[in-house]
Amino acid sequence: MSPIHQKLRSRVFIEIVSAISLVVAWWLVSLFSIPRYIPSPLSVFYLVIANFANGSAPFHIYKTLTRVIVGFFASLGIGIALGVLMGSKRVLEDYFKMLTVIALTIPSLCWAIFSVMWFGVAELVAYIPITMITFPIVTVRVWEGVKAVDKSLVDMARTFRVSRLHIIRKVYIPMLMPHILSSMRHSFATSWKIATIVEVFGLSNGVGYMLSYYYRELYVAQLFAWAIIFVVIMIFVERFAFSEISKRAFKWRPETRL
Amino acid sequence: MSAAIEVKELCKSFGKLGEEKLPVLENISFKVERNRFVSLLGPSGCGKSTLLNTICGLEPEDKGEVLINGQPINSSGRNPSRIGYVFQTPRLLDWLVIEKNIEFALTGTDIPKEKWKDAISKYIEIVGLRGFEKKYPLQLSGGMQQRASIARALAIEPEIILMDEPFSHLDEITARAMRKELLDIWDQNKMTVLFVTHDMSEAVFLSDQVHLMTRKPAHIFMSEEIPVPRPRDYNDDQLFKIEKDLLKRFYENISGTVTNSR
Numbered sequence: 001m002s003p004i005h006q007k008l009r010s011r012v013f014i015e016i017v018s019a020i021s022l023v024v025a026w027w028l029v030s031l032f033s034i035p036r037y038i039p040s041p042l043s044v045f046y047l048v049i050a051n052f053a054n055g056s057a058p059f060h061i062y063k064t065l066t067r068v069i070v071g072f073f074a075s076l077g078i079g080i081a082l083g084v085l086m087g088s089k090r091v092l093e094d095y096f097k098m099l100t101v102i103a104l105t106i107p108s109l110c111w112a113i114f115s116v117m118w119f120g121v122a123e124l125v126a127y128i129p130i131t132m133i134t135f136p137i138v139t140v141r142v143w144e145g146v147k148a149v150d151k152s153l154v155d156m157a158r159t160f161r162v163s164r165l166h167i168i169r170k171v172y173i174p175m176l177m178p179h180i181l182s183s184m185r186h187s188f189a190t191s192w193k194i195a196t197i198v199e200v201f202g203l204s205n206g207v208g209y210m211l212s213y214y215y216r217e218l219y220v221a222q223l224f225a226w227a228i229i230f231v232v233i234m235i236f237v238e239r240f241a242f243s244e245i246s247k248r249a250f251k252w253r254p255e256t257r258l
Numbered sequence: 259m260s261a262a263i264e265v266k267e268l269c270k271s272f273g274k275l276g277e278e279k280l281p282v283l284e285n286i287s288f289k290v291e292r293n294r295f296v297s298l299l300g301p302s303g304c305g306k307s308t309l310l311n312t313i314c315g316l317e318p319e320d321k322g323e324v325l326i327n328g329q330p331i332n333s334s335g336r337n338p339s340r341i342g343y344v345f346q347t348p349r350l351l352d353w354l355v356i357e358k359n360i361e362f363a364l365t366g367t368d369i370p371k372e373k374w375k376d377a378i379s380k381y382i383e384i385v386g387l388r389g390f391e392k393k394y395p396l397q398l399s400g401g402m403q404q405r406a407s408i409a410r411a412l413a414i415e416p417e418i419i420l421m422d423e424p425f426s427h428l429d430e431i432t433a434r435a436m437r438k439e440l441l442d443i444w445d446q447n448k449m450t451v452l453f454v455t456h457d458m459s460e461a462v463f464l465s466d467q468v469h470l471m472t473r474k475p476a477h478i479f480m481s482e483e484i485p486v487p488r489p490r491d492y493n494d495d496q497l498f499k500i501e502k503d504l505l506k507r508f509y510e511n512i513s514g515t516v517t518n519s520r
Contacts, residue, residue, distance in 0.1 A: 152345070153351065155311075156343070157362070157366075158316055159311075159314050159343040160362075160367075160414065162363070162365055162366040166366075170351060170354065170362055171351065252353045252394040252395075252396065
């Protein structure tokens, strides 16, 4: 095994140790408390299994993830388009600058409440706040990215008479990739937080709904179980989807070659 | 037959609308005959790069005219003659492997697609990068990156190559080797080279003719033929003598303009 692989392996090992230490700490605390308030890791683990076995976990995860993904892609599309426009046209930059700042400062809760009031229980209730809250995040990063584009490479392409379409595809987009990716991560993490908030008081399914349901029942062990299901799924998405995308997008960078 | 490059009374200044304009190029005129190797030599920041950018159509001329093979090159940059450009830094696209970088330049030409593969491997071979086709630029050394950028300029099979201090970022040993290679390539593939530099010995070693430029606003104050037969040797006394003589006249003129303008 090469030293690089060994190093990678030991880093993964440390991460696993850190996750286990959290569970151990939880277990120790649970030993000295009333199970009704802090249940033991094992009892929660059984509930997680049971939730998967009776089909409720897959159903509600599916509901939440769909909302997150639809809202996320909508915000990505709007955010990139607006960011590129703002970065390339002075007038549009000045016009949308203020609007973006306003959009960024409106509390997420406001969007969630408005959207429940306006759309009732339609799926739009989740899409609208997710999109409205996350697209300014993408816009701002892409806008900064366009302004930081290395003009010498664009000039190079122009001296070789490369077409505009090719310049966009091979020069601009790769240069914007770091900005797009970091905004994707950020907006995805925000998306699912908003999805659960909306589910808590506007919808009748999804992980957020289950959390509020068991809160009303004061069933702490199930609250733990659903929180854990959610965290594990999000770590999975972050770990595998995003790091795979960034590995592909940045394989030209020597430091990411392992 | 018209000259490969003809610059007629070219003037150019920079500055935003409404502000006082800073003249950069003042009444520049010269001709480069086909298949010659001509250098433009001037102090750093005198507007040499601006001149090259205007010649290749990247920037519009304020006054005067640039003719490529007798045809005007206008600001839209349309000219049937292909022009290759080697920049001071390689300006490769770091996210594309070397062969894709060259292909990127080929997309701007009317060379049919089926010939790209041969062109790419031919010029990668010529600049000595065989085996590195599938490497990313950041996996290569600075000298190799610059070779790749020369391969890119050659692959579009240009009639004219513009070079903007292409070796100034390399160490002298690498630069010497690459100058020799450049002369070989130029000799084998008949083309016109316009080479910009601030290094007198480089200009004298490489060129058939050297134009000396002043500080900003730049104009050409002297043009000198280098009548030394090729292949040339770095230690040739004749080259050395020309270099010394030109340097002396260059400094006389440059210091003159400084006192005049202050």
